[in-house]
Amino acid sequence: MTTESVPLIPHSVLFGNPSRLVPEISPDGTRLLYLAPDEGVLNVWVAPVDRPEEAVVVTRDRGRGIRTYGLCHDDRTLFYLRDENGDESWRVHLVDIVTGEERCATPYDGVQARVLAHNRWHPTTMLIGLNKDRPGLHDVYSLDLVTGGLTKIAENPGYLSWLIDTDLKVRGGTRMKPDGGTAVFLDPPDGPDGSDGSDGPDGGPPPWLDVPYEDAMGTRVIGFARDGATCHLLSSIGANACRLFEVDVATGERTLLAEDPVYDVKQVETDPLTRRPQAVLFAKDRDERVFLDEEFGKDIGRIRGELALLDIDGEIYVDRTDRSGRLWTVSVVTGAGPVLYYVYDREAGHLRRLFSHQPELEGYRLSRMEPFEFTARDGVTVHGYVTWPPGAERRDLPAVLNVHGGPWARHTFAFDEEAQLLANRGYACVQVNFRGSTGYGKHFRNLGAKQWGAAMQTDLLDALGHLVAEGGIDPARVAIMGCSYGGYAALAGAAFTPSVFTCAITQCGPSNLLTMLAAGAPTRTPLQAFMHAHVGDPETERDMLWERSPLSRVDDIRIPVLVVQGANDIRVPRAEAEQIVAALAEKGLAHEYLLFPDEGHGLARPANRQAYYTAVERFLAAHLG
Numbered sequence: 001m002t003t004e005s006v007p008l009i010p011h012s013v014l015f016g017n018p019s020r021l022v023p024e025i026s027p028d029g030t031r032l033l034y035l036a037p038d039e040g041v042l043n044v045w046v047a048p049v050d051r052p053e054e055a056v057v058v059t060r061d062r063g064r065g066i067r068t069y070g071l072c073h074d075d076r077t078l079f080y081l082r083d084e085n086g087d088e089s090w091r092v093h094l095v096d097i098v099t100g101e102e103r104c105a106t107p108y109d110g111v112q113a114r115v116l117a118h119n120r121w122h123p124t125t126m127l128i129g130l131n132k133d134r135p136g137l138h139d140v141y142s143l144d145l146v147t148g149g150l151t152k153i154a155e156n157p158g159y160l161s162w163l164i165d166t167d168l169k170v171r172g173g174t175r176m177k178p179d180g181g182t183a184v185f186l187d188p189p190d191g192p193d194g195s196d197g198s199d200g201p202d203g204g205p206p207p208w209l210d211v212p213y214e215d216a217m218g219t220r221v222i223g224f225a226r227d228g229a230t231c232h233l234l235s236s237i238g239a240n241a242c243r244l245f246e247v248d249v250a251t252g253e254r255t256l257l258a259e260d261p262v263y264d265v266k267q268v269e270t271d272p273l274t275r276r277p278q279a280v281l282f283a284k285d286r287d288e289r290v291f292l293d294e295e296f297g298k299d300i301g302r303i304r305g306e307l308a309l310l311d312i313d314g315e316i317y318v319d320r321t322d323r324s325g326r327l328w329t330v331s332v333v334t335g336a337g338p339v340l341y342y343v344y345d346r347e348a349g350h351l352r353r354l355f356s357h358q359p360e361l362e363g364y365r366l367s368r369m370e371p372f373e374f375t376a377r378d379g380v381t382v383h384g385y386v387t388w389p390p391g392a393e394r395r396d397l398p399a400v401l402n403v404h405g406g407p408w409a410r411h412t413f414a415f416d417e418e419a420q421l422l423a424n425r426g427y428a429c430v431q432v433n434f435r436g437s438t439g440y441g442k443h444f445r446n447l448g449a450k451q452w453g454a455a456m457q458t459d460l461l462d463a464l465g466h467l468v469a470e471g472g473i474d475p476a477r478v479a480i481m482g483c484s485y486g487g488y489a490a491l492a493g494a495a496f497t498p499s500v501f502t503c504a505i506t507q508c509g510p511s512n513l514l515t516m517l518a519a520g521a522p523t524r525t526p527l528q529a530f531m532h533a534h535v536g537d538p539e540t541e542r543d544m545l546w547e548r549s550p551l552s553r554v555d556d557i558r559i560p561v562l563v564v565q566g567a568n569d570i571r572v573p574r575a576e577a578e579q580i581v582a583a584l585a586e587k588g589l590a591h592e593y594l595l596f597p598d599e600g601h602g603l604a605r606p607a608n609r610q611a612y613y614t615a616v617e618r619f620l621a622a623h624l625g
Contacts, residue, residue: 006391009364009424014417015609018357023329023341028075029322041065058097064604073123077145086568086600112523117164120323135522160526165224180533182216183207188250189228218242218442226275234265241441258290264439272320283439285371286413287315306351336368365390367423374466382459384432387419398477398624399428405484410437434459449534453492453548477624481505491550494557503623507564508572508601511580513545521570554583560590562619566599
């Protein structure tokens with residue numbers, strides 16, 4: 001069988017609006033909420049929990065669409081976040097789903113709102129972080145959901161993030177240290193409020209936990225038990241991978257709950273009532289769940305059993321927003337089809353299908369991500385995934401090296417629209433978790449420190465070499481593409497190793513590490529020490545940073561480059577794209593430039609996404625065949 005006999009999936013199906021997405025049960029268990037298009041824009045719909053076909057739209061966004069929402073525990077106030085054309089100045093909007101009245105709770109220009117805390121024990125209060133007074137620091141405000149009143153309750157003494165217990169008491173926060181490590185400041189439940197600065201990072205007692213640089217990405221307090229005296233800590237201190245501990249806040253006594261020698265904890269599933277962990281997920285090639293609560297394990301077992309009867313193999317994720325605990329929403333990611341959504345009735349032990357995120361995909365032949373591993377040139381084991389074209393012989397295929405962003409992130413087993421498009425069009429999609437990627441323990445993660453354009457890049461090349469040696473990929477027909485850090489890697493591939501690649505596609509990718517580090521929004525200022533520790537310090541490592549910048553080697557580029565940018569990007573500003581485009585133009589090098597005036601860091605609007613992937617497909621067809 002050849003790829004010519006596999007029907008082409010339209011861009012509108014892969015990159016248009018999903019049919020329905022992110023279902024949630026209301027806290028009182030009576031309603032079903034989900035995201036779905038209204039006049040072509042994702043909005044929130046509400047239906048009786050047992051009659052989803054009776055859903056009505058309750059929001060009226062006409063911009064980039066709603067992605068983050070929830071129904072508050074007063075059982076009538078819906079909140080959602082919205083920015084302007086990707087500028088990340090998020091505002092909190094409130095909608096009364098009974099009366100339809102809507103209001104913006106944070107109507108401040110150029111101010112970023114963060115929802116910090118809301119729960120069943122304080123149904124009419126939400127804590128919000130706002131950088132209204134100082135752009136680099138978010139103070140804590142209490143939002144009264146009834147009146148809409150905002151009251152500042154804690155001024156930020158230099159925290160990167162806040163620690164808040166289930167009584168909505170500010171207990172402390174985390175500060176970035178000059179060397180890229182972190183310091184955690186935490187009060188006991190009956191102690192002073194860490195928000196007043198008396199035990200803050202300046203001039204007070206030492207931190208509750210001092211986290212070295214090498215453990216900073218794998219160590220953090222993830223929440224408090226309902227009693228307030230116990231917190232739960234993910235920590236890689238004293239181990240390679242981050243482990244889950246239960247900690248007595250007052251004494252510091254720790255109880256180890258879950259660990260793996262190689263893989264970090266990916267997710268902790270917590271009892272909604274006691275706020276104690278019930279299971280831990282380790283993201284290996286596929287998720288591995290370790291149960292800490294027998295009854296929770298039985299429920300997941302029943303869900304798995306029903307899915308097995310339907311011959312469905314996938315990763316299971318549960319959401320328990322119903323206060324009674326009876327109804328759960330369940331997401332199932334098979335990797336070779338749309339995401340499936342169900343309601344699980346815990347009393348009946350029964351799973352009821354709701355919908356899939358894109359029913360039209362069910363009529364097409366898709367490919368599942370397949371894990372692989374290889375040994376890099378310095379002996380380090382590196383993991384990744386390949387999505388092969390369906391129906392094609394795995395021999396001498398054209399390939400696209402699709403590099404993840406972050407770079408402090410990773411590819412996981414998932415439904416990946418880009419991988420599906422590439423495989424459907426006949427390309428092998430190669431996705432590598434190069435050193436510096438998260439999930440594989442601190443040693444592997446920290447091997448990526450100051451290795452942009454160096455060992456992080458050679459891991460990508462070694463992955464290709466491994467797959468070429470196995471015969472699956474034609475080394476003369478390989479493209480490189482990515483967004484954010486992946487966009488940088490694409491430019492680095494074009495500039496540093498142009499003989500390896502046929503063409504490159506960069507979306508929101510830095511071209512000059514010096515200008516990238518000097519720019520960025522004030523909200524990212526607290527991360528400066530982290531960036532200097534992991535990318536490079538412009539004061540002491542200026543030459544290295546310039547040498548690792550694709551712009552410094554523009555004369556060596558001799559392959560076509562497609563440059564894509566959102567005009568309102570605050571993470572990788574527009575100048576990063578325009579300086580490489582100007583240099584390519586000056587040298588007379590083949591390139592294309594797509595600028596989206598109503599986007600930020602990445603593309604959210606369906607029309608823009610489809611325009612981008614139309615350009616990608618045309619570009620690859622022209623240069624890869």
